[in-house]
Amino acid sequence: MRRFAGSIRQRLSGRKSRGWCVCSRHRVRRATLALFPVQASLRSGRKQAALVAFAVTTGYLFLAGASIPTQRSYVMLGVMLLALNFDRAAFTKRNIALAALGVTLLAPDAVSGPGFQMSFAATLALIAVYDLWSRRRRRGGPDPDRAKRSSWIKAPLAFMAGLAATSLIAGTATGLFSAYHFHRVSVLGLPANLAAMPIVSFVTMPAALAGTLAAPFGLDAPFFRLMAASLHEVIRIADWIAKASPDGLIGAIGVPALFLSTAALLVFCLMRTWLRWLCLPLLAAIGLTGFSEPRPLAVISEDARLAAIVQSNGTLAVNRARPNAFVLEQWQAAYAARTVIKPAKTGTSNGFHCDANICRAQLQAAEQDTELIMIAGSGEGGVGTPADWQSARAHCASVNVIVLSHAPTRNPCAPNDPALVVSAQNLALFGAAEIRQDAKSGKLLLRHATHGATRPWHDHRKWSRTARNLATSKR
Numbered sequence: 001m002r003r004f005a006g007s008i009r010q011r012l013s014g015r016k017s018r019g020w021c022v023c024s025r026h027r028v029r030r031a032t033l034a035l036f037p038v039q040a041s042l043r044s045g046r047k048q049a050a051l052v053a054f055a056v057t058t059g060y061l062f063l064a065g066a067s068i069p070t071q072r073s074y075v076m077l078g079v080m081l082l083a084l085n086f087d088r089a090a091f092t093k094r095n096i097a098l099a100a101l102g103v104t105l106l107a108p109d110a111v112s113g114p115g116f117q118m119s120f121a122a123t124l125a126l127i128a129v130y131d132l133w134s135r136r137r138r139r140g141g142p143d144p145d146r147a148k149r150s151s152w153i154k155a156p157l158a159f160m161a162g163l164a165a166t167s168l169i170a171g172t173a174t175g176l177f178s179a180y181h182f183h184r185v186s187v188l189g190l191p192a193n194l195a196a197m198p199i200v201s202f203v204t205m206p207a208a209l210a211g212t213l214a215a216p217f218g219l220d221a222p223f224f225r226l227m228a229a230s231l232h233e234v235i236r237i238a239d240w241i242a243k244a245s246p247d248g249l250i251g252a253i254g255v256p257a258l259f260l261s262t263a264a265l266l267v268f269c270l271m272r273t274w275l276r277w278l279c280l281p282l283l284a285a286i287g288l289t290g291f292s293e294p295r296p297l298a299v300i301s302e303d304a305r306l307a308a309i310v311q312s313n314g315t316l317a318v319n320r321a322r323p324n325a326f327v328l329e330q331w332q333a334a335y336a337a338r339t340v341i342k343p344a345k346t347g348t349s350n351g352f353h354c355d356a357n358i359c360r361a362q363l364q365a366a367e368q369d370t371e372l373i374m375i376a377g378s379g380e381g382g383v384g385t386p387a388d389w390q391s392a393r394a395h396c397a398s399v400n401v402i403v404l405s406h407a408p409t410r411n412p413c414a415p416n417d418p419a420l421v422v423s424a425q426n427l428a429l430f431g432a433a434e435i436r437q438d439a440k441s442g443k444l445l446l447r448h449a450t451h452g453a454t455r456p457w458h459d460h461r462k463w464s465r466t467a468r469n470l471a472t473s474k475r
Contacts, residue, residue: 050081057081068103068110069119075099076123092127093270096120109457114181118174121265125173126166128269160194167193176261180253183333188245195241196234203230251336254293257286295335296434297363298372301327302449304405304424304466307374309351309361310335317341317351319359319374358391363400365437370400370444372435377406383471384409395419400444401435408469420444428466 054077061074076095083090100120103110110116171189179185186192204227211223264279271278300307306324308331309317316337318328328340343352343359352361357377363370375392377384384406392402396413400420404412407424422433431449438445450458461467 047085050084054078054081068107068113068115071103071106072096072099072116072119072123075102092131093124096123096127109455114177117177117181121173121177122170124269125169125265129165129169131272159198163197164190164194167197173265176253176258176265179250180258183250183252183336184248185250186245187248188241192238192241195237199230199234199237203227204234249333249336249338250292251295252293252334254290256289257291260286260289294436296436296447297365297370297444298361298401298435299331299335300403300422300427300433300435302427302432304403304422304427305376307352307359307361307372307403309363309372310337312364315339315341317343317361319343319352319354319361357388363435365400365442365444371398372401372403373399374403374405383407392421407466408471410469420446422446424466425469428464429461431461 057074057077061070064070076092076099079095079098080090103116167190171186171193175185207223207227207230211220211227214220214223260282264282267282268276268279295310295312298307298309301324305320306327307319308328311317314335314337316328316331316335316339318340321342323340332338332340341351343354344350352359354360357375359374359376361372363372373395375384375388377388384404388404388406389409389412392404393412395402396417396419400418402413402419402421404421404423407428409423409425411421411423413419413421420435422435426448427433430451433449434447436445436447437443465471465473
């Protein structure tokens with residue numbers, strides 16, 4: 001008993017007392033480890049707690065599905081916890097660099113996705129701003145009145161201020177990539193986070209943890225009911241703010257603007273001296289290159305069934321009376337188009353006019369009359385027939401763009417014909433396509449979603465029947 005009591009006193013007096021509110025977690029941990037004096041004397045309590053935390057984090061990684069943000073968090077926490085066991089210092093910026101390297105090695109295609117870019121941008125910005133704030137705070141020296149100011153009355157205000165700063169910093173860092181991938185910005189993101197995050201932090205997550213721990217004993221129902229009620233409130237807040245917020249459509253962002261903004265973010269976050277302000281010239285350079293990407297003349301979907309003419313007034317003219325709603329929504333966001341013109345009868349010039357299996361439209365190209373036609377298969381199931389090929393061959397010298405919406409097919413035009421041919425096979429191999437006009441030569445250019453590059457994560461495209469120029473299989 002004396003040995004047991006002495007171990008408890010030794011554990012509780014391991015650090016100088018700074019008050020129960022500050023050191024309560026250390027006291028509880030030491031008191032718990034003191035119940036096992038042999039184990040407590042063999043290994044540091046912090047190291048044992050770090051190993052347990054690493055095991056729990058590993059389990060959560062697989063429980064959560066190992067998404068890209070989860071992988072980033074796991075690598076950063078894992079490096080920190082393992083460094084503690086090996087008596088090494090874990091630097092936060094070095095951790096995020098190791099996390100980026102690990103995720104890139106496991107899934108190189110994720111680098112171009114919004115999950116990777118937004119997760120790492122938000123984390124890096126938060127780390128950089130906190131480092132800047134803490135260093136300025138240290139230079140200010142100790143503050144004897146700090147304890148008085150951090151009373152329980154001002155603690156909620158401090159929490160809300162920290163939440164607002166976190167939301168503003170992370171929202172600014174991720175707003176660029178959100179605008180690039182989704183073509184819109186979150187206008188009321190800060191009020192939404194301020195309203196929803198306290199519920200998630202103080203109700204949803206504690207109830208989820210308590211329900212998980214109580215599940216083996218059959219006592220989880222009250223906690224999960226509380227969790228469901230809190231999530232219902234979060235959804236209600238999100239729905240109310242979404243209705244009150246403007247749509248935030250800004251259209252497609254140009255690639256030069258994306259690279260300059262990313263470089264400015266990296267310079268500000270990675271530099272620790274006055275060199276961080278070199279980000280300002282990079283941001284100013286965006287004004288020279290242009291923020292938004294010029295609109296194309298037309299866009300064609302990956303399945304070759306839907307096409308849209310992008311008019312100068314921001315209107316989309318489509319070739320189908322019942323277009324694919326999801327694809328059309330993405331196009332409207334990318335080109336900031338709020339009006340859609342459905343196809344009309346032959347003779348209408350304001351959009352597509354269709355006759356049998358051929359749809360025509362005028363492209364608004366500079367200083368020339370440009371016509372696009374879409375030839376759909378007239379056979380069973382939309383399969384092309386010899387008559388369709390002959391019809392396309394007859395238009396090779398008279399129109400500028402021919403879209404063959406069926407497979408199998410072969411190029412009906414000769415190499416010296418002026419028509420630009422877009423086949424269903426090309427779209428299946430390289431993705432949706434935009435038709436643009438070269439500013440210098442005036443020549444029409446075709447740009448696919450994959451930009452014609454063959455990457456290992458694009459191999460699945462080669463095996464569809466359309467990509468192999470085969471007709472759709474029948475039952």
